[in-house]
Amino acid sequence: MPEQLIFEDHYKKLGLEIFSQGDLQILNGPKFRSDIKIFFIPKGYELTVDFNHYKVSVNSLFFLTNQHLKIETGKEESMMLYYNRDFYCIQIHDKEVACDGLLFHNVFEIPFVELNDKETSDIKNLFLHIKDELQWKDSSAEEMIRTYVKQIIIRATRNWKKQHLDNDKVKIPGNELEVFRDFSRYLEIHFREKHTVAEYAGLLHIAPKTLTHKFKSLKLESPNQLIINRILLEAKRLLFYTDKTVKEIAYDLGYDDPAYFNRLFTHKTGTTPVHFKKNYSPGKKYNF
Template identity: 55%
Template sequence: MNDAAAVFESNHKKLSLISFNSGTINLINEGALQYYIKVLFVPAGYTLTVDFNRYETQQATLFFVNSNQYLQVDVAGEEDAFLINYNRDFYCIQIHDEEVACDGLLFNNIFEIPKVDLFAAELDVISMLFKQVRDELSLQDSSSEEMIRIYLKQIIIRATRTWKKQNLENEKVHMQGVDQDFLRNFGRLVDIHYREKHAVADYAAMLHLAPKTLTQKFHKLNLESPNEFIKNRIILEAKRLLLYTGLSIKEIAFKLGYDDPAYFNRLFTQKCLTSPASFRRKISE
């Protein structure tokens, strides 16, 4: 790829493809891409932090990062990696299938696993799709927008299938489609309401279940309790607010639905083994 970035922009719709390596990771880390949805195609030998979890690539890997999620490329290699970033106007309208939309399984799953490992034939196909996106961006034809969207959707569909095989079809977690739909629905509700609803009973009611039944469903699937999942989502947002905003700890507590900042402080410290103030200081450094 000759240029570091190729861009499509029309009205409010925007998508770009950026190539980067050890010499140009500032293109990814400078913060300008925070509000875009991102798909990264990364070779072996890279280390990334996504929402404060660290990943080292042992082979080519796809990462899926939603807008406002924390992303940092910590270690890059000599071989180029590629990032497609786009806004919701480009690809995220209601008619898109929920599972492959911008807030679908890859970008918002209950396991908080944002990556897909690529092997053999699947690696060849994904490489070709990224090349086709690059070629369309270079062409800038009147039909390029729709062609790019088709290639992007193919990447997401193929990666979704592979993600399921890698994460839902193993000895520890084996789920039928009904279980997957149930968990996606629960995760979606938590993502919408976590700021004002902190109790398992709130979500059980929205799912027309007894709180005990909801907890038992998680137990049967060898998952953390729904109560822990709700707390984890709250703490994740707290970390993002500590990083991205200048809000005080008290203001963050109120924003996340806690009238007692001291209780929020204790919850954060219990889950993260450090206080909110110490976390902010460390992540800023």
């Protein structure tokens, strides 16, 4: 069994689990599905997050919320922090390093950051500091743990920016980054009931054309396509992991006309919802 340590106080919860090769399959079940997760994954692992496959050749941190996780192979010891929004989240913490920042639910759909040897050592030490606090159960443990969680997220955010924003593919000026971060956050909150660019532009207090132009100027997918992508991802999750009918899924995702939803899914994915449910097999491969 994995080593498990947990802090719980009223509505707040944070746990740390250390996994070895023999008990990795526990991660593939529903136990941690509703938690916010920071997962240290050593090189050599293969895993699927939702419908994307990753072969990890560099020690990495994955940042997950309600994604479906499947560990396929892995030998070295891995560690996972899991916590709820009452323990650490945007309502009481800086938005960039909270649970809805760049690392979680970003529009680039990159849920990981790579670590070099020095960063790996630093991150492991922070995990171990959290482990110590959970074992000691001191009265000040909660605040100490929260400071360590924030350090992990700050370090990872810096690395994520360096690895994914400062390159030839994506260059986002610092003063523009908040728009993309907030769009990601609003999309995750509202994708079931808000389906248009205008609705998200309103939340961001900018014109729809301005929002679209910001994405186009950086050669990113359009806001409209990102909205559709998020809806389709949830549709695929519901089709593959639940017994809901296509009609029920359409209603869950805010479509009063299931036939319209069926046409949208078929047009965008090249297969009908029913065919996807019966014939899905893991698709895109990512190696890093």
